[in-house]
Amino acid sequence: MNKTVLRILAVVPALALTFAALAHPVRAQDQSALLTVVELFTSQACPRSPAGDHNLSAIAQRPDVLALTFPVTYWDYLGWADTFALEEFTQRQKFYIERLKDQWLYTPQAVVQGQQGVSAEDAEALEVAIANTRQLSQSLPTPRLSDDRSTLTIMQDRLTEQANTVLQVVFFERGPITVEVTSGKNAGKTLSYVNVVRSLAEMNSDMLAVPESLRDLSCAVLLQDQRDGTILGASVCPPADIN
Template sequence: MILKNLIGTAAFVALMFIVSAFVYKNKAKENHQNSSFKNNGFAVLELFTSEGCSSCPPADQLMGEIEKQYKDQPVYVLAYHVDYWNSLGWKDKFSSVENSKRQQQYSQILRSQVYTPQLIVNGKKEFVGSDRDAVESAIQTALFNSSNAKVDLSAKVSEKEINVNFKTVENNSQNKLLVTLVEKKASTNVQKGENEGRHLIHWQIVHQQNQISLKNSTEGTTSFKLPENFNINDWEIIGMIQNVKTGEILGSAKASF
């Protein structure tokens, strides 16, 4: 009977230890997230990708998971489809020369190579976009060590265009406000090239990005042509303030329609 009681007591203690560890872990995670908000931190993830790149789908998938995981936190994902892989047999319908130019600008500022999938966080750190550990680490570092410069955005939809009102107090002549029209999710059946036969899913696709100088005005309106079959639930506006000399992103926000 004594042995039975000892076994029962040991099992109870072990159970309580497991429960305590679980509560502590979740409490630590909660405190971790709350401290991020208190510090007013943020993370902007810019992925340079292509449907013509066989190593890009894992990075695209990871961005979708990150978007879902951090949906209630100031983490902003933008996927730029570059056009320099279009010559390999498949033209990426989401690609543009502007997206490729943006990556080349980062290459000069960060002294990095031009490759896909490349991820750049807050305009300061770059690495392979499918490296989950590096992505998670960079997000947490950004949330704890950045201070989000305030920018207010609001968007209105008319029959032909989307008008975005912006306002900020940042008036440094080296800073620009980048307002981006983003499609949250889309897919493609690739018929040629390195990803031939694959059904690719993309998240946070950059369709157009307007650059606004903050030298003379810190508030105003910018507009986008309304995409075909537009639905406000499938699109969003992301704005970010960037120092054009250093590449550092100083603040970011989403616009509500």
């Protein structure tokens, strides 16, 4: 069911600050544990989406998976406006549809590692897609947050050498979050979500200014090839930095 464009946050220009002075001390991340990114495009107005939301919640418990919920706007006309949906998330789904074979715009649709689309209602198909795309992952440097969580820093030396790639930072609410739907096709249902994305931004330098409204959220960075949508790697902000 349909729309996503990246929301660009204010990027801090190059500052004469050292990485050590900026960064909050954290536990070292195990870079051998590669993450597979699963993006779920869902809608509170879609009667088929709750099954996909449930399946994403199940795989979100896995340490080798970064599961992200992207609520979309194109079913809002069915009598209920999704309370989390953003137009840029719809545009992100369309970005994938333009690049993936045999895919069309619908919910609940999962995109695994930016390379394979599958119905999130089918838990077995989702597991197969995760297994088939694991080899595409690579490790990324650990992102770090300043003491007041106002600045995110990640070393990009080896990342910027890769052509046609962008480094994105995603802020998400771990949840679970529940929503009572009172109208539309899911009227009377209480829906539950995990890892609901609140913002996705492109990092154009080693540092990113974090708006106050996002500082209590979890975060991760994604390295994506803009030509075919492949997510080349992902890294989650360390647990020590997450409230």
